[in-house]
Amino acid sequence: MVVDEHYVIRIPDNLPLDACASLLYAGITTYSPLRYFGLDKPGMHVGVVGLGGLGHAAVKFAKALGVKVTVISTSPGKKKEAVERLGADSFLVSHDPDQMQVAMGTMDGIIDTVSASHPVLPLIGLLKSHGKLILVGAAEKPLELPVFPLLMRRKIVAGSGIGGIKETQAMIDFASKQNITSDIEVIPMNYVNTAMERLVKADVRYRFVIDIGNTLKAAYNLLALWFLNLSFLFKVCLLLLDKNIHGFYSLVVLNLIYLVLSLLGTQNFNSILYLNLNK
Amino acid sequence: MVVDEHYVIRIPDNLPLDACASLLYAGITTYSPLRYFGLDKPGMHVGVVGLGGLGHAAVKFAKALGVKVTVISTSPGKKKEAVERLGADSFLVSHDPDQMQVAMGTMDGIIDTVSASHPVLPLIGLLKSHGKLILVGAAEKPLELPVFPLLMRRKIVAGSGIGGIKETQAMIDFASKQNITSDIEVIPMNYVNTAMERLVKADVRYRFVIDIGNTLKAAYNLLALWFLNLSFLFKVCLLLLDKNIHGFYSLVVLNLIYLVLSLLGTQNFNSILYLNLNK
Numbered sequence: 001m002v003v004d005e006h007y008v009i010r011i012p013d014n015l016p017l018d019a020c021a022s023l024l025y026a027g028i029t030t031y032s033p034l035r036y037f038g039l040d041k042p043g044m045h046v047g048v049v050g051l052g053g054l055g056h057a058a059v060k061f062a063k064a065l066g067v068k069v070t071v072i073s074t075s076p077g078k079k080k081e082a083v084e085r086l087g088a089d090s091f092l093v094s095h096d097p098d099q100m101q102v103a104m105g106t107m108d109g110i111i112d113t114v115s116a117s118h119p120v121l122p123l124i125g126l127l128k129s130h131g132k133l134i135l136v137g138a139a140e141k142p143l144e145l146p147v148f149p150l151l152m153r154r155k156i157v158a159g160s161g162i163g164g165i166k167e168t169q170a171m172i173d174f175a176s177k178q179n180i181t182s183d184i185e186v187i188p189m190n191y192v193n194t195a196m197e198r199l200v201k202a203d204v205r206y207r208f209v210i211d212i213g214n215t216l217k218a219a220y221n222l223l224a225l226w227f228l229n230l231s232f233l234f235k236v237c238l239l240l241l242d243k244n245i246h247g248f249y250s251l252v253v254l255n256l257i258y259l260v261l262s263l264l265g266t267q268n269f270n271s272i273l274y275l276n277l278n279k
Numbered sequence: 280m281v282v283d284e285h286y287v288i289r290i291p292d293n294l295p296l297d298a299c300a301s302l303l304y305a306g307i308t309t310y311s312p313l314r315y316f317g318l319d320k321p322g323m324h325v326g327v328v329g330l331g332g333l334g335h336a337a338v339k340f341a342k343a344l345g346v347k348v349t350v351i352s353t354s355p356g357k358k359k360e361a362v363e364r365l366g367a368d369s370f371l372v373s374h375d376p377d378q379m380q381v382a383m384g385t386m387d388g389i390i391d392t393v394s395a396s397h398p399v400l401p402l403i404g405l406l407k408s409h410g411k412l413i414l415v416g417a418a419e420k421p422l423e424l425p426v427f428p429l430l431m432r433r434k435i436v437a438g439s440g441i442g443g444i445k446e447t448q449a450m451i452d453f454a455s456k457q458n459i460t461s462d463i464e465v466i467p468m469n470y471v472n473t474a475m476e477r478l479v480k481a482d483v484r485y486r487f488v489i490d491i492g493n494t495l496k497a498a499y500n501l502l503a504l505w506f507l508n509l510s511f512l513f514k515v516c517l518l519l520l521d522k523n524i525h526g527f528y529s530l531v532v533l534n535l536i537y538l539v540l541s542l543l544g545t546q547n548f549n550s551i552l553y554l555n556l557n558k
Binding site for chain 2: 033036135136137138139140142143144145146147148149150151152154155156157158159160161
């Protein structure tokens with residue numbers, strides 16, 4: 001594979017490739033606005049709306065930056081996960097008016113990862129003066145933006161999507177230093193449809209990673225098996241026509257060995273197959 | 280009048296009080312976001328939506344900051360005013376798709392002074408990456424905010440309303456240095472209802488200023504006249520009861536002089552009246 005050097009990200013050794021993969025999307029999408037909008041000063045208070053792939057990355061990066069993090073979610077059941085496992089400082093149920101009222105005007109910024117339509121007025125209320133609501137979820141329908149609450153305390157609603165290569169490298173280096181990876185579930189290619197169904201139900205913590213390398217190897221092996229079987233049948237016919245029973249048995253044994261090797265998915269299988277076909 | 284020193288703005292001598300009055304609203308409301316959002320660097324390109332009281336102040340301040348200014352308006356008729364009189368660099372008719380298309384992605388920021396409901400998507404389109412749409416008009420209904428166009432080029436929609444005392448003083452000092460005043464029409468208090476009707480028709484360039492000082496003086500004189508007439512009638516009754524015809528005529532003449540003086544609105548009228556009543 002040939003890649004322009006300007007588009008290559010160096011992955012430090014301590015980051016596993018699979019758990020690092022989604023940092024290149026969820027990581028940079030949340031790290032970038034935290035940095036760009038200055039929500040990266042220790043002691044600041046940042047809200048994270050939605051605890052999914054983007055949300056859990058936002059919590060990890062914000063915490064690593066020394067920021068106080070409050071997860072805002074519609075699901076009270078996510079509190080334990082947010083606070084105990086991901087290390088958020090507090091948890092707000094967005095449809096609980098009492099909890100929301102107490103938190104009014106306390107946040108320097110909010111990373112809103114929700115891509116479904118949702119009201120932003122309560123979120124704007126959570127912000128301090130000059131607070132920043134950053135939308136990183138791509139809602140399809142336009143949001144209803146109340147103007148007066150923005151005007152009165154000079155608040156900002158902004159959008160942010162991924163980040164440039166330089167910033168992505170900075171994010172990966174920061175993740176390496178802080179030992180941040182995404183929480184993932186590695187799946188083979190043929191699990192994709194099931195994965196899609198589970199995604200709809202938000203049944204993944206927090207990203208599926210498709211193991212393309214092994215999937216391709218398996219697919220290639222499958223293809224090789226087809227060729228093997230074709231050559232096997234062809235040779236069987238030839239040997240039976242010659243009444244070469246010794247040759248017939250040795251071919252069967254040899255091909256059984258190839259079969260076992262291919263099922264084990266050894267990397268040398270392809271070259272063995274190649275030798276066999278050209279013998 | 281007693282004012283806490285923290286809330287006093289010093290008006291330099293070269294700024295006339297009447298033409299400076301609306302700077303304390305329209306001036307600071309447009310100057311503040313230009314400064315706060317960094318739209319004050321010479322060579323930048325800033326759009327100003329709506330050419331009213333706020334809009335004309337935005338144009339004046341942005342030009343004084345060395346920024347390239349484009350006025351965006353629904354009224355093609357305002358082009359001459361915007362460009363020739365206020366010194367805007369260019370003019371866009373917001374409902375002309377060709378003009379808008381050419382200007383796409385050219386602006387560092389936009390000061391949107393329109394308080395009526397209006398679509399913001401075309402305005403977001405005018406912004407460069409990282410561009411800032413600043414709403415200073417308080418639309419009553421929520422705006423429809425498309426999320427994806429914000430996300431793709433990390434754009435900001437913000438609100439801003441007036442500014443603090445320190446910033447207001449800085450604005451006045453800047454206005455003094457740059458000889459910026461509001462374009463105004465000075466009216467007496469009793470013109471207010473007509474002024475309101477004209478405001479609805481946007482028939483003012485660009486702010487009415489009510490001359491409270493002179494209005495109050497006239498009102499006070501009217502009140503004094505009532506007292507004068509009451510004392511006149513009372514003394515006439517006394518003199519007629521005494522059959523003092525000489526005193527009666529001299530009182531009539533004296534009061535006619537007071538009447539003329541009061542109609543002329545001299546500042547000494549009140550003290551003359553006071554002497555008369557206590558004679």
